[in-house]
Amino acid sequence: EIVLTQSPGTLSLSPGEGATLSCRASQSVSSSYLGWYRLKPGQAPRLLIYGASSRATGIPDRFSGSGSGTDFTLTISRLEPEDFAVYYCQHYGSSPFTFGGGTKVEIK
Amino acid sequence: EVHLVDSGGGLVQPGGSLRLSCAASGFTFSNYAMGWVRQAPGKGLEWVSGINGGGGSTFSANSVKGRFTIFRDNSKNTLSLQMNSLRAEDAAIYYCAKYSNSDYYTYFDYWGQGTLVTVSS
Numbered sequence: 413e414i415v416l417t418q419s420p421g422t423l424s425l426s427p428g429e430g431a432t433l434s435c436r437a438s439q440s441v442s443s444s445y446l447g448w449y450r451l452k453p454g455q456a457p458r459l460l461i462y463g464a465s466s467r468a469t470g471i472p473d474r475f476s477g478s479g480s481g482t483d484f485t486l487t488i489s490r491l492e493p494e495d496f497a498v499y500y501c502q503h504y505g506s507s508p509f510t511f512g513g514g515t516k517v518e519i520k
Numbered sequence: 521e522v523h524l525v526d527s528g529g530g531l532v533q534p535g536g537s538l539r540l541s542c543a544a545s546g547f548t549f550s551n552y553a554m555g556w557v558r559q560a561p562g563k564g565l566e567w568v569s570g571i572n573g574g575g576g577s578t579f580s581a582n583s584v585k586g587r588f589t590i591f592r593d594n595s596k597n598t599l600s601l602q603m604n605s606l607r608a609e610d611a612a613i614y615y616c617a618k619y620s621n622s623d624y625y626t627y628f629d630y631w632g633q634g635t636l637v638t639v640s641s
Binding site: 455469 | 559
């Protein structure tokens with residue numbers, strides 16, 4: 413089983429600041445099979461990035477994904493109020509299709 | 521526009537059963553794999569189960585294998601999760617989610633709002 417470790421656990425930032433979220437895999441993951449999601453309380457989770465670096469439909473260009481092998485990054489260039497949420501990475505190339513433990517981005 | 525509406529959650533005793541449903545609209549349901557993901561209180565997301573577009577192939581997490589069954593009715597655009605022998609650790613918000621193609625080796629591009637399952641005596 414591939415274990416995904418996200419860091420940091422919590423990021424305290426102000427609107428307008430940039431955020432860098434890390435997702436590290438216990439073994440190499442094909443870039444084609446790494447995604448990022450945003451989860452806000454009471455809302456449906458939303459796909460942000462798939463294939464490690466492709467933005468999903470409707471996702472603004474302040475979101476970008478990068479990485480390969482075992483290290484992947486989600487970058488939010490300028491935080492908007494709706495971006496304060498919990499972010500999860502997921503690999504989907506092999507079962508079980510595990511998620512990382514999440515990074516909470518909170519308002520400082 | 522894709523819509524996924526989860527339902528069927530509630531309070532159930534340990535050892536009991538519950539069936540969750542997901543009504544889908546806005547896309548050709550049978551062309552896409554579907555799945556369930558859960559989030560226990562205070563925890564992260566956990567993939568639970570997936571089913572391909574035709575319904576003939578399913579896959580489940582070891583934590584629910586043998587207790588949960590995923591199935592779909594393509595004539596009614598409905599996804600279901602039959603949960604038996606429920607345990608306290610199964611308590612969670614359960615999300616229905618659509619895969620981006622007919623196979624489940626891909627990402628979830630749309631999610632439902634979730635339905636809450638509580639397991640308690």
